[in-house]
Amino acid sequence: MATITSAGAGSGIDLESVISASVAAKKTQLQQPITTKKTNTQITLTGVGQLKSAISTFNTTLAKLSTAGAFNKRAINITQDSDDPILKISSNTDASNGQYNVTVNKLATTSKVEGTFASSTSSLITEDGTLTITAGDGNEFTVDVKKGDTLQQIRKRINNASDNFGLTANIVNTSDGKAKLVIDSGVTGAGNDLKISGSTTELKMFEADTSSATPVTGSSMSRTQQSTNAEIDVDGNILTSDTNTFKDKVQGLDITVLRVSDKDSDGNLKSNKVDITTDKSAIKTLVQEFVSAYNTLIDKSTELGKRNTIVGGESQDDGGALAGDSMPRSIRTLMANTVMEPNSEMTGINSIFQLGIKMDNDGKLSVDTDKFDDALDDNYEQVVALFSGENGVAGKLQTSLKEYTKTGGLISQRQDQLNSDLRDLSSREATAADQLEKYEANLRAQYGSLDTLLAQMQSSASYLSLLSTS
Known part of the structure; x- marks a missing residue:
């Protein structure tokens, strides 16, 4: 049976409006509670995500x-x-306060060789x-050297070798028209002497050993x-390094030398x-960073947990995504209890509030810089x-x-439950x-039958009216 989509067409009565009103009332009864709950659950899920x-x-x-x-x-x-x-x-974490006199006697050097050739292109x-x-x-x-290679090509082969450890080869064209090949090992430190050997008699021209000042025959x-x-x-102690950085030779310090120390009027190197x-x-700055980050989380949890304002008995719908939820409040309580709890392992100064940290009525922290400075001067180790x-x-x-944010933690459990609720609501x-x-469909069938009946009755009434007047 075809579905009637224009109820009242036969009788002329506006049955379509009746059906629409009935469907709207039924929709409010069936779907509005689900839609409202789904919207509120989605808002809560968003709020939990923001809190996390x-x-x-x-x-x-x-x-x-x-x-x-x-x-x-x-x-x-x-x-x-x-x-x-x-x-x-x-400095690193092992550094301690102190004074030193440091003199740079020598910089670490690489080994270098050079040779003069008639041409770079022949x-x-x-x-x-x-x-x-x-x-x-x-x-x-x-380095593979090929028949017919010029000095320029050999230089490129050296520099472009895939396993080159940082060595560089350069060519300097001299004023007399000749070419000078300069090779720098790129490796500093005693014992890291540059050595070059050739596989053929012809390649002997490039051989070198910087461990000796005498050239290879x-x-x-x-x-x-x-x-x-x-x-x-350093204070009379001679320290050496195979690079220009002395890492932890003085505990907690990395000293990088940039040049040899200046000399005094007698020609002696001066210390720095x-x-x-x-x-x-x-x-x-670190403490202020802690305080600022702490207050930011307090503000966010307060914002998310804010209840709707009531004006004239009506809600203003200005509350947070977690209005009335216990989680934001629990987090603020946990934070406050943690910072206020004295450190049981310390005597004397055992609380950050003894260092000039303050907490206001909203649970937010601030720093009394003068008091904190005094604490640093007098009790540095306790502050740390x-x-x-x-x-x-x-x-x-x-x-x-982390009990809130870890995998399987309190927030993850809450998110899982809210997502499960959303799936259930979508099903409903x-x-x-x-x-x-x-x-x-049932209404349209019922009103369709009624419309047909009314149309028949109207037709019969019209027929009878014609008979009575004829």
């Missing part, structure tokens, strides 16, 4: 602050010409061969520089004073211990909040749609 993101951002800051040595910041002052520095120094090679090039242990590569190459160590004097002190400014490490405030907060929504469709 905010906690993860805070945890990134906490991870940096809780690492060992995060607060071991050192200010390094070197007495030297800033426009032409002699050395630069960086063929030098009459048969194929190889050059084997080394510079100390572990630095070696082989039959070679055009001679030593111009031998590889050496860098050498510095190095002063290592606690970098209070850097530590204050209170903030950093696994048992510091940052570490404890990170551990606690589809069922309601089917019910509504059947309801409308």
